Amino acid sequence: MKHDEAYELLAALALDAVDDHERLVIEEHVATCPKCRSELDSLLEVAGALGNSVDPLPEGLWTSISSRIYDNGDVAHPMPVLAYDNGARVVSSQRRHVRRPAQRTVFSSLGAVAAALIVVLAVSLANQTNRASNLQHQLVNESATSAALATPGHTVVDMASSTQADLASFVLVPDGRGYLISSHLPTLPVGDTYQLWGVINGKPISIAIMGTSPRKVTFTVSGSKPTLLGITVEPTGGSPIPTSAMVASGAVED
Amino acid sequence: MDDISEASDAQLVTxxxxxxEVALAEAYRxxxxxVFGLARRVLNSAVEAEDVTQEVFLRLWNQPDRFDPTRGSLRSFLLAQSHARAVDAIRSLNARRNREVKDASKTARSGYDMQHEAWDIALADQVTRALEELPDEERQVIQLAYFEGHTYVKVAEILQQPEGTVKSRIRSGMRRMRAVLNEAGIQGVET
Structure with missing residues (x-):
């Protein structure tokens, strides 16, 4: 396409008012013509101003977007710890571990092999009324946690939010078992529960229903080790997929 | 940077x-x-506009390098993406089938009312003024092309005008708008 022909159509291109063939040939010319490129950039700004009407964002749209960033099989992105102040402002800005694409490939391969093998067992022991039973379970749990911490190859995962660095921590052992080491999660109202998720093969997998005030949580994950653990607040009984922003998360380091 | 709300758009994209993901959330905020407003306006469907909005932000997530801050603002970049996808959808058979049938000429005549929707506050007055100052025939072709998703060829067919005339009106209308916005000090539209 000659320069004059392309130049004449730049305004229509900025409005997406050309057909696909014209778009291709114009863009081909623009790529090699600084004058047309500058003109097109300027006209795109005008088009942007023209279309710059702001609608209230639909509820749940961000949740859909944030959940779909894992859809391509990548596992590199830790789940975001996000909180909205009445939907108006992101109030969390936690920095987190960054994995580069090369690592994505490795994790994707591992995750793809084993993603279908995930088995989730959740034990949340809450509202124990028998003090002796409580103590017994506590001792057993502490013993199991201590044993896990002494197991070669174990991994400790520290869970944090933007405002608190030590909301919870877990220990994972190589055979897939995991235990809550400590928790400073605030007690939830009746009707809600904390739910633990593991990001495996880029997707959040439910690992455990933790109850309203987690103190003892054990679980087993078969297959790939999660790259990230995250905690959400869900309705009692849990949810098959996260329905709210994570209140804490932690990378599972190798 | 402790407060992400203070990051520039270019920093967010970096x-x-x-x-x-927090940066993506801030860009979304x-x-x-x-992005949603433009898609909804073009598609006349909140549901389809949500799909477009998802695509736009997922594309930003997967291909952030496509945004070049030296070529324009992030808002305009995202709006161009939103508009292109909305137009793609509206030109498809299914979108047309599901879309509320509109009389194009009626829409063009009532286009002025569309200006009174929720414009972004910072631009509202200037954009409204720029549109008001356009000759009717220029405003009409821009609205049919941009908000109805028609090609200039289709606009010419609707208005029963020569294609060259429509192209010329789109071009002169856009340049006229640019001049008004530039005069008002709107960034990124300088010639």
Whole structure:
């Protein structure tokens, strides 16, 4: 396409008012013509101003977007710890571990092999009324946690939010078992529960229903080790997929 | 940077390139309403507009390098993406089938009312003024092309005008708008 022909159509291109063939040939010319490129950039700004009407964002749209960033099989992105102040402002800005694409490939391969093998067992022991039973379970749990911490190859995962660095921590052992080491999660109202998720093969997998005030949580994950653990607040009984922003998360380091 | 709300758009995109979801969330907070608003306006469907908005932000997440801050604002970049996808949808058979049938000439005549929708506050007055100052025939072709998603060829067919005339009106209308916005000091539209 000659320069004059392309130049004449730049305004229509900025409005997406050309057909696909014209778009291709114009863009081909623009790529090699600084004058047309500058003109097109300027006209795109005008088009942007023209279309710059702001609608209230639909509820749940961000949740859909944030959940779909894992859809391509990548596992590199830790789940975001996000909180909205009445939907108006992101109030969390936690920095987190960054994995580069090369690592994505490795994790994707591992995750793809084993993603279908995930088995989730959740034990949340809450509202124990028998003090002796409580103590017994506590001792057993502490013993199991201590044993896990002494197991070669174990991994400790520290869970944090933007405002608190030590909301919870877990220990994972190589055979897939995991235990809550400590928790400073605030007690939830009746009707809600904390739910633990593991990001495996880029997707959040439910690992455990933790109850309203987690103190003892054990679980087993078969297959790939999660790259990230995250905690959400869900309705009692849990949810098959996260329905709210994570209140804490932690990378599972190798 | 402790407060992400203080990051520039360019910084946000850089952070998105490092897989920072919080940066993506902040970009969504800043521009999601405009992206959704434009798509809804073109598609006349909130449901389809949500799909477009998702695509736009997922594309930003997967291909942040497509945004070049030296070529324009992030808002305009995202709006161009939103508009292109909305137009693609509206030109498809299914979108047309599901879309509320509109009389094009009636829409063009009533286009002025569309200006009174929720414009972004910072631009509202200037954009409204720029549109008002356009000759009717220029405003009409821009509205049919941009908000109805028609090609200039289709606009010519609707208005029963020569294609060259429509092309010329689109071009002169856009330049006239640019001049008004530039005069008003709107960034990024300088010639």
């Amino acid at each position: 952070m998105i390139g490092r897989y920072d 800043r521009h999601g309403g405009a």
